[in-house]
Amino acid sequence: MRGLAGRLDGRGVGFVAASVMASSLADGRGQTERILCVPAHRGQPRVPFETTRTRPSPSAAAPSRFRWPSPTRHDPEKRPLRVGILGVDAEVRPLRVAILGAGTVGAEVARGFLHSPNRQIGPAGGRMLELVAIADMNVEGAWTAACRAS
């Protein structure tokens, strides 16, 4: 591997070409490379010399820059809703809703759930709601009303 660089170490030696001798030594902290340098400053003898430098390993490098996730479109058929708070996505499960009463109002509310896939509805900007139970003393009547409504 060959490349160009500026100053290398504390010796203040400039060079025009550096040959990395491909002797990278991977230890947990990084890679140590042996570099063959040729001085380039005027007045310096052009005698190649060898030095080393250490590159931090990717794992030991500084934490990568934070990137905002790209906006995602919610598709309830494929995955749960992703709620965005200041752009940070988080997988959340639907809130489980129980309806007490299956009369005129209750049956219509239940219909809203039952007409949706997986009995889930998603309010704008909020978590999904999933119907898990309907309580009514008259089970048969409630079932008939809910079926009629749906």
Add this chain to the structure above:
Amino acid sequence: MPRELIVPDATAVATREDVDIVVELLGGSEPARSLIIAALQAGKPVVTANKHVLAHHGAELEQVARASGMALRYEASVCGGTPVLDRLPEDWPPTTSGACEASSTAAPTSS
């Protein structure tokens, strides 16, 4: 519709572990009041469209909700779909109860 969704024991449903939110749509005073209290004390937020129970037991239910740290939310439509309950406590606090009860009795005849 799966039939096993419908169960007769409302108290058990209101306090079930796998329920996050209870929506009370029974109407009337009892057993709606008891069920709302049971759900709040079981740590479930409650949403109700029951104007009657709010008109008669609103203060008590609010106290239970505050004590249990759970939310008690309500809204209902009267007069052809006008949501009013959210505005009443702010605009006419002294007459909230009477207005709620009036809207409660007017709702069936208006729709």
